[in-house]
Amino acid sequence: MGPYPELYFFIKAECGRGCVFLAPDNEQPVAFTLEHTDPGSKARAGVLRTAHGDIRTPIFMPVGTVASVKGVHQRELRDDIDPDVILGNTYHLFLRPGMDILEAAGGLHPFMGWDRPILTDSGGYQVYSLSGSRKIKEEGVRFQSHIDGSRHLFTPERVMELQRSIGADIIMAFDECTPYPCDYRYARRSMEMTHRWLDRCMAHLQVAPPLYGYEQLFFPIVQGSVYRDLREASAEYIANSDAPGNAIGGLSVGEPAEELYGMAEVVCDILPAEKPRYLMGVGTPVNLLECISLGVDMFDCVMPTRNARNGMLFTSEGTINIKNKKWEADFSPLDPMGHTFVDTEYTRAYLRHLFAANEYLGKQIATLHNLGFYLWLVREARRRIFDGSFPAWKDQMVQKLDKRL
Numbered sequence: 229m230g231p232y233p234e235l236y237f238f239i240k241a242e243c244g245r246g247c248v249f250l251a252p253d254n255e256q257p258v259a260f261t262l263e264h265t266d267p268g269s270k271a272r273a274g275v276l277r278t279a280h281g282d283i284r285t286p287i288f289m290p291v292g293t294v295a296s297v298k299g300v301h302q303r304e305l306r307d308d309i310d311p312d313v314i315l316g317n318t319y320h321l322f323l324r325p326g327m328d329i330l331e332a333a334g335g336l337h338p339f340m341g342w343d344r345p346i347l348t349d350s351g352g353y354q355v356y357s358l359s360g361s362r363k364i365k366e367e368g369v370r371f372q373s374h375i376d377g378s379r380h381l382f383t384p385e386r387v388m389e390l391q392r393s394i395g396a397d398i399i400m401a402f403d404e405c406t407p408y409p410c411d412y413r414y415a416r417r418s419m420e421m422t423h424r425w426l427d428r429c430m431a432h433l434q435v436a437p438p439l440y441g442y443e444q445l446f447f448p449i450v451q452g453s454v455y456r457d458l459r460e461a462s463a464e465y466i467a468n469s470d471a472p473g474n475a476i477g478g479l480s481v482g483e484p485a486e487e488l489y490g491m492a493e494v495v496c497d498i499l500p501a502e503k504p505r506y507l508m509g510v511g512t513p514v515n516l517l518e519c520i521s522l523g524v525d526m527f528d529c530v531m532p533t534r535n536a537r538n539g540m541l542f543t544s545e546g547t548i549n550i551k552n553k554k555w556e557a558d559f560s561p562l563d564p565m566g567h568t569f570v571d572t573e574y575t576r577a578y579l580r581h582l583f584a585a586n587e588y589l590g591k592q593i594a595t596l597h598n599l600g601f602y603l604w605l606v607r608e609a610r611r612r613i614f615d616g617s618f619p620a621w622k623d624q625m626v627q628k629l630d631k632r633l
Contacts, residue, residue, distance in 0.1 A: 259445055259472045260504045266612075268619040270496065270523040273610050276473070276504050278345045278397035279442035280337065283312040285504060285525040286609055288516065288602045289347060291533065293317045294324065295340040298533050299588075299595045302341050308568045309599045312345060313397070315528045318390050319351030322380075323373055327393040335395025335440045347528075348396035350387050352403045352449075352477070353509065364404060366421065384428035388436060395440045400475060401429045403449040408482040415453035422451045423465050430469065447506060449477040450495050454487045463498035474499045475506040476524070480515070489518055496523035513542055513605055513629045517622045520609050532602045536594035539583050542601050546631030548576070550594065555580040562593075568600035 262274045276283040290297045290305065292314045297305055305311065316336055325339075333339035336346055355362055355369045362371035368383030384402045391399040403422040406415050426448045438444050448466045452458030466474050476495050479488050492507060499505050506526035507519055516527055532542065541548040543563050548555070555576040562579060563571040570593045582590030605625075612618040 260502065262502060264614050266521075266618045267616065269521040269622075270493075271520050271609070271613050271618050271622075272501075272523060272525060273613045274504065274525060276445075276525075278313075278445060280343060280345045280397050281312065283345055283526075284607075284610060286516075286520045286606045286613075287312055287526050288606045289313050289315045289526065289528040290599050290602075291315050291528055291530050292340070292342075292346075293530075294320045295336060297599070299537070299592045300533075300599070304596060305599075306342075306344070308596060309603055311599075311603055313347055314342065314344070315347050315349060316394065316396060317349045317351060317354060318387060318394065319349075319354035319382075321348075321394055322351070322390055323375055327390060330395070331393050331439070335393075337395060345397040346395075347398040347506075348391050348394050348400065349508070349528075350391065350400040350402045351382060352400075353405045355382060366424070368402075368425075369404075384425040385432040388429050388432045391444070392436055392439050395438075396444060397442075398445045398447060398473070401426045401446070401448040403451055403477055405478050405481065406451065406453045408454065410453040412453075412455055412458075415451075415455055415458055419451045419453075419458050419462050422449065423462070426466070426469060430471075445472040447471060447473045447475045449475040449508070450499070451478045452491075453478060454483050454491055456491075456494055459491050459494050460498060463495045467499050471503070473504040473506060473526075475508055477508045479507065480510045480529075485515070485518075488515065489522065492519050492524060493522045513602065514626050516602075516605060517609065517626055517629075520606070521619070521622055527606075532598035533595050536598040537591045539590075539594065540598075541594060542598050542629070543633070544601070544625070545628055546633040547629070548633045550576060550580050550590075551583050552580075562597055563601070565604075567604045568596050570596045571600070 260274055260276050262272060264273045274285045276285060290311050295316060330336055330339055337343060355371055358371050362369055368381055370381050372379055387402040402425050404418045406418050433446060448469050448471050450462045450466050452462045476492060479491055496505055504525045507524045509529055510527055511529050539549055539551040541550055544565055558576040560576060561572045562574055562576060566572045574593055579590055579593055612621045
């Protein structure tokens with residue numbers, strides 16, 4: 229406890245929103261509080277405390293890959309969507325604007341004018357997607373920039389340094405995301421290398437302190453493709469790292485939904501209950517609800533924003549393709565539930581007109597709607613977990629969300 233135990237307990241007691249207290253004797257910071265577990269499922273509600281504020285779980289994180297949630301002003305994001313946390317990407321931020329600019333700005337938060345929590349993906353998935361221009365070895369990954377063809381090397385140590393420079397509240401281990409389908413032997417070798425990379429990440433964080441005066445929460449990543457024994461082994465290894473939170477990677481890469489849910493359940497049953505669980509890159513509204521029921525706490529996905537730009541709206545009654553002619557003279561609001569201001573200020577006929585005229589405002593309106601809906605969905609799930617109605621509500625919502633309107 230150190231020479232001043234009374235001071236330690238005072239600081240711990242007084243630590244409010246936006247503070248992560250550092251435990252003595254090199255213990256991990258206590259960052260997550262599990263508030264309630266649903267008696268009819270494995271769904272949970274909790275609070276993850278970070279240097280830039282609290283994250284109430286379950287939570288969906290809008291994707292702000294290059295320091296911007298595409299098509300959304302930070303003011304709209306803060307005041308209308310109101311997410312507790314957003315996501316940035318190390319690979320893309322490394323290429324543009326670069327670490328010199330981010331460090332000169334004081335990190336990603338002041339650079340993009342965002343004072344709430346940020347999580348950074350380590351870039352492992354982006355490197356995986358560059359299958360034609362990268363080489364994976366024990367040292368790390370050599371790749372070519374998709375922007376100008378320049379060559380770079382990402383090692384576990386380098387990726388930790390980059391995330392220190394970015395200054396995100398939650399930073400991810402460097403891993404290899406295996407494709408689907410994936411040979412068992414390759415999946416095993418990849419998983420074992422990911423574990424060795426994890427050890428290197430953690431060792432480097434011990435000698436590379438944060439740059440901006442606050443702690444960053446480090447999450448390792450479970451891998452193992454869709455092989456149950458590999459997922460179990462990886463989850464055990466990651467759990468033993470005793471990090472502040474844990475992530476599940478390598479899913480939502482083309483496998484059937486039943487494989488996604490099966491692997492998520494296997495891993496959640498092993499990862500410690502007192503730490504948040506983050507399922508990376510997932511997914512549809514149905515995916516979110518089903519995985520919440522299995523014990524997942526955190527999600528991110530480009531689907532609400534990318535699909536919005538193509539005219540797909542997610543609603544509590546089903547999915548709308550706003551480009552269809554059937555909406556041409558439909559003067560009802562986008563969504564009478566009114567998750568954001570666009571839902572009641574604009575009609576379906578008007579939004580269809582904007583898409584038909586190729587007006588960018590249409591994509592912006594659709595994006596605001598979809599993000600608002602996703603945030604409503606996880607917040608309503610959280611409320612239902614507390615009041616005990618989550619399983620029945622989830623089953624009803626899944627049936628509605630599967631409909632095409």
